[in-house]
Amino acid sequence: MERARRVASLRVGPGRRNLRYKFRSPEAARARLFPRIRGMPNMKIVFVHNTYQQPGGEDLVFADERDLLKSAGHEIVEYLRSNHEVSQYVSVRQLTLAKRTIWAGETREKFRELLLREKPDVVHIHNTFVTISPSIYWACRDAQVPVLQAVHNYRLLCPGANFLRDGKICEECMEHSVWRGVRYGCYQHSRAATAVVAAMLTTHRILGTWSRLIDCYLVPTQFGRRKFIDAGFSTAKLVVKPHFVYPDPGQGTGDRSYALYVGRLSPEKGLRTLLFAWSQQRTAIPLQIIGDGPMRAELERCALQLGLTNVCFRGSLPREQALAAMKQARLLIFPSECYEGFGMAIIEAFACGTPVIAAALGSPQELVEDGRTGKLFNPTDAHDLAEKVTWAWEHPEAMEFWGQQARLEYEAKYTAQRNYEMIMDVYQHVIRNYGLAHERLETGLAISR
Secondary structure, three states, X not given: OOHHXXXXXXXXXXXXXXXXXXXXXXXXXXXXXXXXXXXXXXXXXXXXXXXXXXXXXXXXXXXXXXHHHHHOOOEEEEEEEEHHHHHHOOHXXXXXXXXXXXXXXXXXXXXXXXXXXXXXXXXXXXXXXXXXXXXXHHHHHHHOOOEEEEOOOOOOOOXXXXXXXXXXXXXXXXXXXXXXXXXXXXXXXXXXXXXXXXXXXXXXXXXXXXXXXXXEEEEOOHHXXXXXXXXXXXXXXXXXXXXXXXXXXXXXXXXXXXXXXXXXXXXXXXXXXXXXXXXXXXXXOOEEEEOOOOOHHHHHHHHHHOOOOOEEEEEOOOHHHHHHHHHHOOEXXXXXXXXXXXXXXHHHHHHOOOOEEEEOOOOHHHHOOEOOOEEEEOOOOHHHHHHHHHHHHOOHHHHHHHHHHHHHHHHHHOOHHHHHHHHHHHHHHXXXXXXXXXXXXXXXXXXHO
């Protein structure tokens, strides 16, 4: 069967290899789902991702982009590994894991074989940390395939990935050296583990992996792009492409009878600030907290100690149920105290027509327009958050208007169709430039002979 008539998904990982085919007309799929796209070439794209032990925003974005491109008729080859593999490396094998984090030679060879066999147009990498390793970029060089790197966090600049130390923003690794993080044990609260990350970052800076072997970095916000420019990355390679919500959940209706938090329950998310703010409310505003994580037990005890009977911990829910909760919420709270890579919960709320009250820090303050799609509060300031929430709760007409504006913001910037147009533009630009660069190289070599 000719490639243009086929959508394939190839999952490659330890102990499994499963090939699934779904036959349909790519042209018809694109015309139905993306009527504004005409004459877009069919592509074969390798999607690479190292999943996390606890699924989060990066895993969601990976799945959304994969499904979007498959729905548009493109052929997707998936190369997946999981950080659950780390559990295999106990005690004496930890040194092996450390070496693999810096350079996994076996991964390079296997991935090179995959590329030579599949002959993709482009490789789109989401995450290589921990088990894939940056050796995969060298396999792409070997097979002469252009590479896009999705930037989900700040790991290339900070071993901890979010510029947070002891509850405060810290940029010492960017201002001095990534080895500053070793002093503080910024990754997993361990100097040894942080040293492995710092060694990986330093090794590949010296080898030129980040500067020479990646053709384009997809950064979801202007804030993130500026950070990478400040760190010395090429401005020409940094392209802003926000994430999106797919499929469209539709605007919510109903009572809008509670406030909502959706996300991981971990220290950097500002949940202590959220509970302290709730203890200062003049009225008992219902708050639902959706998500799980290492802080759940501590937060439940804190809510009990503060007498917050109006706070409900719902645990981790499937995405459809979380979106349904957003559609019924009057507002979403996003109190993160670190540099977030993006803030998927924010644009999911926008898609549901729900305004957002967010900490004025990093990317969220770029996503939320104060006084139009929500409200911004001073990071870590429970009193300021309490005042903003109280005002919002006491002005339901303003919340309804902000919700309408949030939905318009989603329709303008964060739909699947808009994102598809952007990613295809980037793919074509990267492939064209990669081909031109190799033509120039080959011409130069021929002349030198």
